[in-house]
Amino acid sequence: MTLTRRQALLATGTTLTALLSGCGATQQEFTFSATPGRITQQGLSDAGYNPDQQEEIIQQRTVEAAGQERDVTVTNHLRTYTRSISQRGVSRELIAAVFTSPSISIVGQQFNPLA
Template identity: 30%
Template sequence: MLSNRRALAAVAVALLLTTSGCIGFLTGDEALTFAADPAAVDDTAVEEAGYELNDTRTVAVNRTFEVAGQEREVVASNELTSYDKEFDLGPLGEAQLGLFTVVSTPAVEIAGRTLNPIGSYSNARLVEFVQQRYSGMSDIERVSEQNITVQGTQTTVTKFSATATVEGQEVDVFIHVTKYRDGDDFILALGVYPQQLSGEEENVLSMMRAIEHPASE
């Protein structure tokens, strides 16, 4: 279950795009495109938290709409950066059970309207969406909330408890979710780790506080 890292990008892949006002788009000569700037965690914060970079990728979402009786295409490019951390859980042995993912997704603004539904999703809605696409995760319940500052913006981090299935064994995990807007993009951060590792929460929060957008090269 936890090895399926694509599931943590699923939140950003659920864009429902609507648009108007682009001549090339309206005539069908070209697709209307939106692209997010990459987001990542500062390298020093990653190292101090004991995580390693696992993957960076662009997730392109294509949607076709009917405009004036003609089909038109919209393309949105989301950026995903994921990290993992190995833990020793006794009978389960050593496994990459600490996951941290940052997703940047374009706000998609047309004529002053923000059309990316991610902007209106609560943290509870976001974690439910992950559950729907993350096999082996169940019994998600809200535990607590706290505010932190990321890139000068105060954002709410919601902590959830859940049960995950790893190698056929059930493991109780905590999930931390936050979302904020920076410039033209929404930034989502999700951290997952076994509940028995009580000190891991501060590592996840420190990585959230160290998010950079746009990510430095």
């Protein structure tokens, strides 16, 4: 199953809300940032793709945890690559994407916001 960008962002927000709902940490703000993903230059060259767009997707939420409100900021990265092909005289553009989301650790436990 392939996640759309909207589904991935919704899953991130929903998961963070669920994870922090019982958190008794004293920290008022949680910030998590992913490392931008990329395809190597050799890989792009071999596949015939060209870099297209690079986007930083920042999600901010205020959630209630242990009877207190917590601010959560998650920074995801999306990079797209394009390649033009022609099949039976019809030109098409193929798009490849690399989406990265941070690993989240709260009160010593690791969580994947997209899981």
